[in-house]
Amino acid sequence: MDNPIKEKYLVSGFLTLFLINGMQVGMGVLSYQRTVVKSAGYDAWISVLMAGMVVHLVIACMYILLKRSNGDLISIHQQIFGKWLGNTLSFFACLYFVVLGTTVLRGYIEIVQVWMFPDLPTWGMAIVAAAFFYYVVSGGFRTVVGLTFLGVIIPIVLVPILLLPLEFANFINMLPIWKHSIVELALGAKETTLSFLGFELLLLYYPFLKNKELTQKWAHFGAAMTTISYTGLMVVSLAFYSEEQLNRTIWATLTLYKVVQLPFLERFEYIGISLWMFLIVPNIALALWAASRCAKRIFQMNQRIALVISLALMVIIVLLMPTRQEVGLVDMWVGEIGFYLVFVYIPILVVLQAIVLKFRRGSHEQTTTM
C-alpha cells in the first residue's frame, strides 16, 4: 500500500540494536535513581529489571503490529481506525515525538546551566541546537543512524569510569533482597519509564531496515543492553549512596562522576557532561526525524518543511520552560504520556489490529462466497 523505501536509504538490520539502545539511554539515566528509590528503596534495582522485562514484551508487541501491517505507525493506524481517525492519532504521536525530543534538549541545557555555565542563555543554546539538528536530520535517516551508532560507541569510555566509585561501595546495603512489596516495586518500575522511553520510535523507522523481519533479535539485544546497564548503574548507585542521600540527589549519576579521582584528572563530571552530548544528540535527532517523517506521511508534505516546523516548535517549547519547576513538570507529563502510550496503548493496538484483521478476512470470505 505504501511505496517501499529505496534501497540506498536503508540501513543494516543489526543497527536496530544501536537504534533501540541509543534512543533509550539519554537524559533519564542521569537522574532516574531518585524516583525509583522513593518507592522501591534498596530494591530499586529489581524495579529497573522489571521495567526492562516489560520493555521486551512491548518490543514483541510492536513487531507483531509491524509484521502484520508491513508498514509503519501511520499505516497501522490507518489500517485499524481508517484514514481520518488514524491520521489524527498519528498526528498526536507526531506531537509526542517533538515533545520527547524537546524534554531531552531542555534537560541537557538545564544540566549545562546547573553544573557548568550558569550564565549561558537557554534561547542561545536552543537556537544553536536547532540549526545543528536541521543539518543532521536534513542529511537523512542514514546520518541520524550514524550519529546514533557513534552515540553508543563513543560514550562507552564513560562506563568503566562509573565503576571507580565502587572503591567506596557498601554492598551490604542491599540486603536483605526483596523487602518491598510487589506493588511498591511495580510503582518504582513505572517511575523509570521516562528513562526507558524511545524504543517506540521503532514504529516509524521499521521500514528503513534491511531484512526487517529478522531485526527483532537485534531490537531485543538493544533493549537488553539498556536494561543491563541501567540495572548495573542502579546497583552501583545503591552501593555507593545511602537511601537518604539518593532521595536528595537529583543527578545521582553525575555525582558519581564527581568522586572519581585519577592521578591527572579530578572532577570527572565536566568531561562526563561534555561527552553526554554524544548520548543525547541521537535522541533528539531521531525524535525530530520521526516527527518530521510522521508529518510527511500524514500530510504528504515536504519533510524539510515538516522538520523546520518541528524545530520551531521545539525552540518555542524550550523557551516556555524557563525554570526547574516547568522542566520537572513537563518531564513528569512526558513520562506519564509515554508510559500510557507505550505500555498501554501499544498492547491495545495489537488486540485491535487482530480484531480488525479477523473482521476484514471474515467479510472478505463472505464476499467471495457470495
Next chain:
Amino acid sequence: MLGRWLLKQIQDKRKETLQDALQMFQQSSDFVMHDLSIASKGFHIAYFQTLIDTDRLNKDILPFITESESQTLEEIVRDIPIQAKEITKSPNDLRKKVMQGFIVIFEGGNPSKCAIVEVALDSGREVAPSENEFTVNGPQESFIESIDTNINLIRKRLPLPQLKIKEMKLGKMTQTRVSLLYIDGIVDKENLKTVEQRLSDIEFDQVIDSNSLAQMISDNQMSVFPQMINTQRPERVAAAIAEGKVAFLADGSPEAIFGPTTLVEFFSSLEDYYMSWHISSSVRLLRFFAVAFSVFATPVYVAVLTFHYELIPRDLLSTIIASRSNIPFPPIIEAIFLELTIELLREAGARLPTKVGQTIGIVGGIVIGQASVEAGLTSNILLIIVALAALASFTTPVYQMGNTIRLIRFPILIAAAFTGGVGIAFFALVTIAHLLQLKSLGRPYFEPIFPPRLTDWKDAFVRLPFNWMSSRPVYLRPRDKGRFNFSRASKKHDIDE
C-alpha cells in the same frame, strides 16, 4: 538579433581555407615559414619554432626532403622517416596539430592540401625521487609533468590488457589531456561512470593541475575535507587501481588523483605495506592519535584553564599556575597567538626556497618561542602543547588532509574559549555529522566507521598481515571481490606439509 544570426550564418558559410589558418599563425612572431628548393618547385615549410625540436628537424627531416627527387607532396611525405605524418585538407586539423608541434609542408601560395609531420619538442624533466611524499623504503620514482611518461610508469607496474585508459580533452583554453585509468573487470561500473560523467561535465576554461580537477568533481565543494587522494607516486596509483579505484592524470601535472576514498585512507601511507604489519599498525594508530591530539590539545588546554580548572589535581595545578602567573592574557589569546605563529612559520617555510626555509625553522621554533615565553606573553606549557600539536598534524601522509586538520581546530579553539568542554563536544559532533553526510564519488566517506563494515577494518586503523587480506575493500564494490582464494591459500599451510 536576427541580423547577428544572419551574419553568423554567412560567416559559417564562407569556408575557412588552409590559407586562413596559416595566416592566423603568422601573426605570432615565433611562427616561421621558409622556402624549400626541391626540384625547382615552390614548396614551403612552416612551424612554430618554440614548439618543435630543431635538432630533429635538421637531422632527421630536412636532409631527406632536400636530397629526394620527389615531385609531389605525397612523395615527399613518403620519404620522411617519421611515423606521425599525414596529408590533410582540413584547416581545423591543421590548426590543432601545428599547436602540438607538427611542421607543415605545402606547395604554392594557396594550397588545397598540406603535409604535417610531428617534430614536437619534449622538454620534460627526468623521473626523479618524490620530494613531497617521502618514504624510507620502497620505490622512489615519482610522476613528472608529462602524461605519457606518467602512464608509462603505471603501465610498467600493471602489465595488463585490462588496464584501460580513456582520454579526454578538458578546458576550453588549455585543452588539457586528461586520462582516466581503471582496470576493467575490477572497477565498479558506477564509480567509473561517476568520474567520467563529472569530468566531461566540467565547464571551466583552464585546467592547469589535476588537483583543481579533483576539486571540481568532488561531491561537496563546500566541505573542508578533501574527497579524493592526490599522489605523486606511481606505485600508490597502481595499488589503488588494482583495488578497484578509478584514477586520473592530467597533462602538465605531476600528480594523480584517485577515488572513491574514505577518511581513514588519508591516514595510510604506502610505507605501511612495506614494513612488517606490527610496526605499520602501531604507526597507523600513532597517526590517529596524532590527529586527535592535534585537533583537541590546544582547545582542551583553553577550556580547562578558562573554565574547568577543577579538573586538574592540586599538584599539577600549581605547576600550571606557576607557568602562567606572569601572563596578562586569558588562555584563548595566548593560544591563538601561538597557533598563528606556527601557521605563519609553516606558510613562510613552504613559500621560501629550501635553504632559507631551514633558517626560518630555527628562527621561528627556537627564537620566537623562547623569546615569547621570556617576555611573558605565553606560558611554556602551552608552547609545548602547540608545538606538539603542529608536529602531530604533520604526520598525516596526505598533505591536503594535514591542512584540513590544522584548519578545523580553529573553530574548536574558539568554541572552547566560550563554552569550554561543551563547545568542544559540540564541534566534534558537528564534524562527525558532516563526515557522516560526506560522500566520495557517491560512496560513504566515513566508512568503515559508519556504515560499520568489519571486513574493511583489516586495513583501516591497523594493517593486518597480507594473508588475511583476501578480499578487496567492500566500499569500492569491486566486481571481482577477491584478491586471492583464501581457502586454497590456507590449505597449503598445513602441519608437516
